[in-house]
Amino acid sequence: MTSVSESIRIDSPVETVFEYLDDPYNHAEVTPSVTNVQNVERLNNGGKRLDCTYTMAGVGLNTELEQTVHEPNRRMVFDMHSGIDGKLELRFAEVNDGTEVTYTAEYEIPGRVMSKVVKPFAVKYNERELRTALENLKQRLELEGESEE
Incomplete structure (x- = not known):
């Protein structure tokens, strides 16, 4: 498992x-590799189940996300099923009149040989992807906050 x-x-x-x-749908706005969000269903736990496309290195993977944990203002956890299976977790904490968001991705790269070749690339790619998504989120919400003032 890679994290x-x-x-x-x-x-x-x-x-x-x-x-x-x-x-x-907002995940697709802030996460460059997520597109085609569709078939969104509300779950009994307050979370969602949805289909989307996750693109890595130019390859689009049809992906199903199911939100297994939905704790308002604290935490979201999604199980991810596609060519790469894993878990995505978002944690939210109040800090100094703002919010600290921690985004963690854990995933399994299939195939022993493939994982040795792909793993270093996938780790760097996903680190950059998480950082970009969080920076986009920050920019989107802070600009919206300024326009409301």
């Missing part, structure tokens, strides 16, 4: 940040 994690502080209340990311 990458990134954190960022956003000058927006935790409720605003959680609410924004609670909408699956």
Whole structure:
């Protein structure tokens, strides 16, 4: 299992940040590799199940995400099923009138030989992807907050 994690502080209340990311279509707005969000279904736990495309190195993977944990203003966990299976976790914490968001991705690269070749690339790619998604999220929410003032 491979794991990458990134954190960022956003000058927006935790409720605003959680609410924004609670909408699956917003993930496609801030995460460059996520497109074609569709078939969104609300689950009994408050979470969502959805289909999307996740692109890595120019290869689009049809991906199913199921939100197994939905703790408002605290945590979201998604099981990911595609060519690469894994888990995505978002944690939210109030800090100094803002929010710290920690985004962790754990995934399994299939095939023993393939994982040895692909793993270093996949780790760097996903570290950059998490960092970009969090920076986009910060920019989107902080700019929205300024325009409301």
